[in-house]
Every structure is written in structure tokens, then in C-alpha cells.
Amino acid sequence: MSEMGSVKSIPSPAISADERSHEVDHPSSLVAHFGAEQPLRLDCGVDLTPFQIAYQTYGELNADRSNAVLICHALTGDQHVANVHPVTGKPGWWETLVGPGRPIDPKHYFIICSNVIGGCMGSTGPASINPATGKVWGLDFPVITIPDMVRAQAMLIDRLGIDTLFAVVGGSMGGMQVLQWTAAYPERVYSALAIACATRHSAQNIAFHELGRQAVMADPDWHGGGYADRGIHPHRGLAVARMAAHITYLSDAALHRKFGRRMQDRELPTFSFDADFQVESYLRYQGSSFVERFDANSYLYLTRAMDYFDIAADHGGVLAKAFADIKTRFCVVSFTSDWLFPTSESRALVHALNASSARVSFAEIETDRGHDAFLLDVPEFFDISRAFLQSAGKARGLSLEDR
């Protein structure tokens, strides 16, 4: 990954020592601090201040400042899109798409990925210190929305001196942010790659999120969100929430192919509640490994943001109005076996974009890997992404030849 380590250092504007005292630098990320003069106006009516955004960059901004690509992460992702994760030691979560030789190559693009507001990897969220009390925010942190996340990202992009993003790219909750970017700042987004997402959260989506939240809140160690002051964490509840979510990320067919009814290290059932089946063992691992890297309250806030997301509702119930006269070039991608964000949701988006006379291409990719497909090695998806960005880059006048 050494060739990707060319992180640009951007000087932060001066902020007071008082503000500084409430901010924590993320050890392995860049951090943009926003002081009292730049509050984040949230949809709930609160001005969040001070706040900070932790982010990573790869590649270099060109002289025209026209080659910036913003990657938006999904629910449990973070800014470490294409570098070894500082907590887990695992590769970046989207190294299949982002990196040398990949469709989004730091050789061509200045790639930015920031931890969302409300997150827990360095951006201000419920695990941060509330400057009013000197204690962890917990449930006193204001509820945030997808538009709030995007508003914070726009402030970061301003800070980086970038007017127009060449591309905004994301899947799942990241795709929601892509769509919100185009609805809120159409003139700042040259091209948009929205993957495995929707313009609103469905009743079933909300149901699964509520299940996860109830699992967290049922854990006595959650303490009404005030676990941090007690030096504990609702590991058990969060693990159950993660297990529930993980089932929705995979298709029935993928689970059948990966695990079927195969037993774990044995041929006969134990007639017990041990993890006899491989799929049980897999789920337990997903749950227990997740809690080591994620804050339970952040999980509540981010799932809530997704539930509230409904672009049409913000435009009088007419989705096409959100994209009226938009110049952005869109590429919408869905996966056949994704039952969390099914193709029908992408089609509804494409119809609205067509009704707005937007420039849009749409691909439904055949795979049995479910929602997770957007993070996996799916060559057709990469080919489409590469072609879309190359075509847009040509129109934008970017030099995408080897240099």
C-alpha cells in the first residue's frame, strides 16, 4: 500500500485553544476541526459546535482541482477505504474498487473518504465529549440525518478548497449520501455512482434496524446510552444487532452456497445449543468481532439516520423534483439477489431521474451474493464503474492516461 500513502496535509484554520480542548485527533487519520464560527446546522434544529471530521485521502489534487472523488461509507464503514484499518489490521473496506489499478485509482484521482458525522472513528458522534458537560455525549448527542452527514462533508470539501467533486461514490448508506449530494448540491457533483441503495428506507428496512436498536437497548450494559461513563460497553446487545444486520446483507442462495446445513467440525449434531452448524459459528463471529471496533450508540444514530432518509418526502412527495434540471451524470447499480435494497428501489430512482431528464445509466448485476456484493470482487460491477468514470472523466477533461 506504500504507493497509496501520499496523504495530502491540509492546514486547518486557526481555532481557539478552548475549542481544541474538546477535540481528539484520530491517530491515523487527518482531522478537520470546525469551531464556533462554523457550526453544523442539523435537521433536528440543533447547531452542533464544535465538531470534527476525520478523513483519509489518496492521490493528489490536480491543478484544476477537478479530479476529486468523494467516497461515502456505509453503516459500519469508515474513512479507511483503501488502507490497512488501524483497529482491525484488515485491508481497507473497498480495496476491491479503490486503489492502484482499480477503477478508482489514486494515480488519477484525489480520493477523499471521511467518517460520517455521528460515526465513531474520529468524527464527532455520540462517543465524543460533549463540551457542555465534559462527558461523553451518549444519548444527549442530537439525532442526525443523511442530509446532516452530507452537509458536514460539504464543509470538509470547502475546507479542502474543492468546489466541484468529479465524482461522489457510495453503496448502501453511502449510496444514500451520494443521492443526497446530488439533491442538495447538484452543481457540486459532476458524476454520481450510487450502488445498492434507495431514495428512502422501506418498512422492512426500518423493521430490521429497529430490531437491532432494541437488541442494543435491551442490554443492561447500555444504561440508557450512558455506558461510557461506567467504562463498559453493551457488547452482547450490539453483537445481536450485528448478527441480525448481517443476515440481511447476504442472500438465501449465498448462505446456502457458503454454509448450507454443513456442520462445524463434526458430522453428527451435538443435541445442544453449541454452534453445530457452520452458519451459526459464522454469525457468532460476525457479532463478536464487530463489537471490538464499533460504538453501540453510533450504531443507534446511524441506523436512525437511514430510517429517516426519504428524498421524495423532502420534495413534496415527488422524487423527480429532487433532481429537477440536474446536470450530474448518474450511474445506478443494483444486484439481483440484494433483498435489502432490491432492484425495484433502483428502478424507482432511475425513473425519477429520467423524468428529470437527467443523464443516467443503470445496471442490474446478476449475482447470488446479496447486498454484500457491492463490497466483494464482482468483475462486472468493476467494469461498469471503470467505464462510467472514464467516460465522465473524458467529458470533464481529466487526464486519465498513465502518468
Added chain:
Amino acid sequence: MSEMGSVKSIPSPAISADERSHEVDHPSSLVAHFGAEQPLRLDCGVDLTPFQIAYQTYGELNADRSNAVLICHALTGDQHVANVHPVTGKPGWWETLVGPGRPIDPKHYFIICSNVIGGCMGSTGPASINPATGKVWGLDFPVITIPDMVRAQAMLIDRLGIDTLFAVVGGSMGGMQVLQWTAAYPERVYSALAIACATRHSAQNIAFHELGRQAVMADPDWHGGGYADRGIHPHRGLAVARMAAHITYLSDAALHRKFGRRMQDRELPTFSFDADFQVESYLRYQGSSFVERFDANSYLYLTRAMDYFDIAADHGGVLAKAFADIKTRFCVVSFTSDWLFPTSESRALVHALNASSARVSFAEIETDRGHDAFLLDVPEFFDISRAFLQSAGKARGLSLEDR
């Protein structure tokens, strides 16, 4: 329901006072006690003794003893199929199908429904007293299987003096029991109505059950299954498990139609973790009402029994072998929007029955109501059930005219 109250009283064989002391009569059900001379041989190798089966009957057994219909209940059902439930005060769980004027009418049939072994409504299960310790079994109760449930039902049917059942009927876990009846006792089942079920539990099914079990086990009030001795119950964990299961019982379309993104008693979001959306409020209610009537350990045992179910595995991996030369008349029913037990599972069963030259009819019913459809008012399903039973009754020589 007065015309359905003609419960037949069947004298139990004498058992010793010592055995009696470990048995509890269910206040509003008949109970069959099985003493030391009649242990239940379980698949795990344990002989369960003594044990008891709580059951309800409706209608009267005819002189030929040829009109008995056994109803098998699903995961969270019980013997109160067609009478007001003694705990909840709600109508019987299958009064849409069973009752006066319904396809399974006590005027024509002697209807039996028993609580499964491992259950918590009067049959012996983990909430019963372990005679060896005088305390509640808890997790010392042996793990049971679908074949164990059916073996216990066969002993009940013997006790009732019935050789051949005119029909065995059930949906979901009840349908698994129907199939197990035909595989284990083909000569004792004249006709079989298997609804919304499968011959094995899929990886996704197991995953959802494991999620539910982990939710229960994550509740500190579960105490390794030993909550009863402490006078508590893992309400929170069991409610989360129920919420997860409930999502799987409904289709995405049904959730959308019932709730969509509609708010609960408000027009604008509260920007909080209250149940803003109707679907959240609905799920919370499903969770909290369930824990009032169901034992958490029973939930673990019955989900485990379903996970272990795999008829083909018990017959060298060849499903058709389970039904070789079977004379039973089958009717298999699935619902288009049931993603828990999809039509593909029913088709696999029908193919195996065809390969065994069995007499089988199959109906896939168009509905958006998901797995739950089998419990709801779906006229096409009732018409098919009625026609199948009438045709089989005619062949069996039953008098199904009004009398």
C-alpha cells in the same frame, strides 16, 4: 364456541402416585400422562420419563374411529387451535381453518391438537419439573427434535385408541410434523395437508433462529437457562428474538402495505429513538406481548428442533426414499410471498413425492402476506383445504353431510 366444547374425556391408564407427583395438569386442557412403563425415546438417546402431553379435542370420534384429524402447531402455537386462549383471552390460533362451518369442522371430524413435547403450555418441556432434582429442568432438559414431537403425538394417538388418522394438518413447524408423520408412520396417516413448510431448515432459516437464541442467551436474566429458580424471566432477550422472527413472517410488500413509512400519531419525526414509525411500534408490541405467554427456554428448544429437521438426511440424503411406496394422499400448499419457506421448498417436496409415486396435489397461492398467510383469512387456501379433505373423506367413506 359452545358447540365446540364437546371435549371427549379419555380415561388415562393408571399410573403410580410417585409419577403423578411430578406432573401438573394444565388447567384448561386435557392431559395424557405417560409413566415409567412408557418412556419417550428421544433422538438424542435419552429416555424421557415421566412425561405428559396437554391437548384439546373438538367434535366426536366416530364408531369406526376413522374421522380423527390431528392439527400440528407451529413454533409459538399451542393446543388451543379453536378455543379462546386461557392466557391471552384471544380466539384460537387457527379458527380461520378449524371450527363450525370451517374446512375442518368439528361436526364432521374428531379434531385433536396437542402441545408439542418441549413446549410450554402443559406438555413436558424445559419449564417442567425435573423429577430427578425437583427443580425446573431448564437447560438440563434433553434437546428434542421434530421426530421426537411426532413420536410423542403417536403415543397420544395410541392412548386415544386411534389407529389411523384421517388427516394430519399443519403449517410451518406444524407442516414439518405433518411430513415427519408421513415419513415415520405412513400407514397411520390417510391424508396429509402440509402448508408453508419444508423438508429441512435452510441456512437462512437457521441463521434467523440462531439470532433469536443469541438474543435470549445475551439477556443476563437468562442465567444460563436457570432463570426459573430465581423467579425471573429473560423478557428483553425473548422480545428481541420474537421481533426478529416476526419480520420473517411478513413479506416486504405486506409491511409496506400495512405500515409503509407512516408515522405513529405524528406527522414529523421526533428526532429521537421513540417509535416514530408505525412499523416500530408494531414490532415492539409483538415482542412485549409474546413474552407474557411463552417460556424462553422453550423457544430455544423448539427453534433448535426446527434447525435439526432434515428428512432427506435421515434417508441417506435421498428425499424420495422417505416416502417410498406411501399410500397417504398429500396436499402441499405454499404462498408466493413466503420467503421463510419459499415455494421452491414445497416444489422440492412435491418432486420427491412424485418420484415416490405418491398421490399429491400442490397449490401455490398468490398473496402478498408472507409466511403469516397460513394463519390469515385467505379464501383460496380454505377452498383448497376443504376440497382436499372432502375428496379424501369420500374416499375414506366418511359421512361429511350435515348431521
